Amino acid sequence: MLKLIEGAMVLGALMLYLVPAMIADAREREDAFAVTMVNILLGWTVIGWFAALVWARHPVSDRRLKHFARRAQRAVARVTIDAIVARAESRGSAIPTFNPRLVPMVARIAASSMRRQRD
Structure with a gap:
């Protein structure tokens, strides 16, 4: 019991x-x-x-939830963009050290895209 x-x-x-x-x-x-x-x-x-x-x-309240969701989306987007930029910067600086033959090719591509933008 x-x-x-x-x-x-x-x-x-x-x-x-x-x-x-x-x-x-x-x-x-x-x-x-x-x-x-x-x-x-x-x-x-x-x-x-x-x-x-x-x-x-x-x-x-729906308004507070929407505001919270919007802030969370912006924070995730900010972190994602920062990660993409950091990765691009690290790759950009690594190109000349890993493959020196790509440097002239990258310069030609950049020059041709600049000419297209001016025209």
Whole structure:
């Protein structure tokens, strides 16, 4: 009988611990997984549990989500462009050292593209 009571207490404590995740799922929030992760990883601190609870109960505004998505897209684009530029710069400086025969060819291509732009 004691094992049954003990099991019920553990199950009750687990359900109480996961209340913010259940609320986020019941409200069909798009970020329910993030709320659940905060709840699981930081819920053992009382502040983390209350933060997850407030986050789960807070209404979602479409404007804030769109703004967040736009900022995230811009950040990803900025990182991608920086990586492309860095790779191009590293390749550009490596061309003369790896294959010196390509330098005149690259110069001719650049000169012909400059002539086309002027015309």
